[in-house]
Amino acid sequence: MSHHDRERRGCPRALIAGFAALLAGPCLLWPLVRGMCDTTNYENRTLAAFPTAATGVRAWPASFEEWLGDHAPFRNQFLTLKSGADRLVGTLDSTNVLLGKEGWMFLKDVSDSNSLSDYQGLTAYSAEETAAMAQALTALNDVLAAKGSRLLVLFAPAKEGVYSRYMPDNVPVVSRPTRVGALAGALGETGVPVLFPLEELEDAALERQVYYKYDTHWNEAGAWLAAQLTLEALDRPFAAAWPEMAADPEKAPLTDLANMCGSWAWCTDDVYWALDAVPAQCTLWEAGGEIARYAGEGEGSLLLARDSFGEALAPWLAQGFADTTVLHGNQMxxxxxxxxxxxxxxxxxxxxxxxxxxxxxxxxxxxxQWAERAG
Known part of the structure; x- marks a missing residue:
């Protein structure tokens, strides 16, 4: 066999050996260096579990692939490296996160919401859906009113609408109002106070930051404003003038969007803005904060049924009452x-x-159902 033939046969073997080393190398190295590597779960979700016999034969391969993707060696390091490469070329390769102007991040349509389509005005509630919600709202309000209680619905506007000026130019707005804007108007006709403070937050955002740059939620300022608007709608004392705001370097701003796309190591220029105002005192915090109580300086009692936006809202709103109970939707x-x-x-x-x-x-x-049975 000639030297040239041996080279030709050796080349594929070298490629196979190299490919095998790339596959096996991280797995062999990982047990030795894992303790020195960042393995924190930065994403706001539970990572996939290893499939079991109960998974079923047909679903097992897909479940295993999902598990491997969530637990692969050096996962965080590779995600950070990829995100850094994306930033160098001014792009963001993510199925969940949209890169806007000046580095602002927004949520795309994902499994549990249609944020981007809602922003564009591509979604709408049907007349039947709207009527069903109006009927349910009226029924709850009637039960509460009969027992001397007031009801208010607060829709927390999505960041995409509040900071539309940072949305990419290739994401057009097709129609307005959004489906929640139209829904809020329809529900308001029932006589129950319904707030959707999109315009107020948009106006405030021109002078101060009211949502986090790399997170889907409003910050302390946005939550404070929503609380004052709610208190005003309930005919309770509220603050009309903005409190002073100052950056607090001891507290980190939220970054759920950066975490979703592996950019937690790069998105470090946002600021946690603290307000020179007194929130209600938290007196109970259970189930990771999904059950909480507050003592405020106002009068009367409040039940706040919330989702993730309500965590920042609760201390400012509860300050307008003597006693407040807060329950997350998971506890509803x-x-x-x-x-x-x-x-x-x-x-x-x-x-x-x-x-x-x-x-x-x-x-x-x-x-x-709760109101009918409560005292």
Missing amino acids: QVETLLEWQPEVPDVVVLEVAERFSDNLLGRLETMR
């Missing part, structure tokens, strides 16, 4: 409501993020 079962709020309070506020508005009908029905 009739028996849980009865356990933590056995008596109907003076005020009930139902906070629903714009992108989670599909949850409203179920929340209204659950709260009606």
